[in-house]
Amino acid sequence: MSESDMAIIKPEMMKSYIWLETSDGSIQQVEQEVAMFCPFICHQVLQKGAGSSKNNAISLPQKVNPAMLSLIFDYCRFHQLPGRSNKERKVYDEKFMRMDTKRLCELTSAADSLQLKPLVDLTSRALARIIEGKTPEEIREIFHLPDDLTEEEKLEPLKNTMDDPRIRLLNRLYAKKRKELKEREKLKSIEVEEHVDERSVDDLLSFINGRDHKVVNTSKSKKKNKKRKEHKNGTCKVSNKDSHNLHSKQRSVDETSSSLGGVSNLHNIEDDIFSRKAEFEDGYIDDEIDPALKEMLDREVEDFARRLNSSWVLSVGQERQPVHFSINGNGDTRRLTGPAARHK
């Protein structure tokens, strides 16, 4: 006598079962009320009419292996009974969560694919408790994860890809200006390369020209050295400060760029701008150096900025001036003097 036969004869007295097939091909049946606790199974039954017989078994997602399935159904079996008090459920949950990390991960994965949100919550919290308060190395040990971040990446926030066309335009403008500057200086330095000891404008120009690449390199290597040192301390506080120091020069650029329609994490841009800005700044520390060129660049940049419809002044040639900018052009500044105060 098959189950389904008996179900037809005495539906009130017989429990109905749902047939399920796990990833390894084994088929089992589970009480209906228990199985229906899982949204995934519920949908399958209601929408596709699956699970009514052995041949028509619901095939479960790959991540659900038999061991996890039985665990999940234990959970469902307990919780689907409406008569349980909240305290009972809490106590059960606490006990249920006592398992090793590997099983927790498997269980989370399985529960997620069955869309059993309360169980996912529970396991997530348990995993969070495991992670809490640990150093990265310890976490790696527990979860058997590879250490595949570079030193720099660990201490710098992620670089997001910039899709904003305005930023691309800005980049292009900078690239153009940079090329022009380089060309002009190359012309001049060809004449002055012999006069190494002369403290002249030309000398400084060639110095800049030679430094163009060095500026970027030294600042970057300074970055790396700093980071290596700081990383040994291993405190996040330090790394925050570190990035702050390094990015302080970029800060005004950051903020102005962020005002350009809310572009977030600009580290691609920032790196470019940083090296260019450093070049500009170093170049313009001494005002003898080609003020005409500086003027022109300033004007062009300003035009561009105005075209981008935000009032934005990039002060080149002076130490990071506080940058005030308005958003939406109606005079509302971002939270007062916070950024500005920091610069001072």
Add this chain to the structure above:
Amino acid sequence: MKPGIDDQSKPQTMIQEKYTKRYQNLKVAEALSNNHLYPFACNELSSIIDLGYSQLPKDLKAFIFRDCLSAFRLLPEMNTSAAVSAANLLVKSVESAFPKQKKNLAIVEFKQAKVALKRRTKSHDEHIDLPSLPQDIFVHIFSFLDLYSLLSSSQVSRSWNQATSEGSLWRSLFDLHFSHKVLIHIYPGIDWREAFKNEYILYKSSKMLRSGRGYCSYCDSVVWHDNLRCPKKQCRLKSGKKPLDLMLTHEVVNYLLGTTSSSDESDSEDEAVRGLWAYPTLQ
């Protein structure tokens, strides 16, 4: 009003009782069983012992001794390096301050703990890789983490790093820590992580990473903060969005003993400025 000055006028025994009562209210022992708070609790014990174990009233000494023993007994279950170093610190304080008999008992306990710890790490075998979880599950898990743990997680591996850059995580952290004092302009595409970092630097909020304690003005007590809020429900309802004033270990100890020592750390100027006067005394 400096804490401790009032006590001098009262009879000696009453002062003793107050210290003991304060200590019990601190609930140091409870934190010892918590993986995350264990180092904080041990540090508090060490500081208290260092500051003047011999001058403490007798029953308070007994409590401290009991808690030190439980700290050592619980050490094997804490498999973090922070816990081990905190326990080492504690044993050093014990060695220097405890009377002979108690000292020996405590050290025996500590040594047993170390042996158990070694046994645990040895039996840690290399089993197969854990199943990789989908990204959104990671984000869900990280949503339960505090700042320190989130930053830790971001340095674990590439996939974790990507998961931690999720804006919603940093938005809720920002909300938790700063929303009561900062008005931020929210635009589409805002980088919440950057925003958080900016505020963090601005407010020199390094305490966030180094503190498990906070002072709750609603119940007038020093508590182990639960996500920056007082663990008591009524206080949470009353305080709304406002987080607790975080306290460092030495501030807690000063509060307990009515002393004015400062921390060894270099940025103690911050703490000195706030001082003890921010926290009213227990009368």
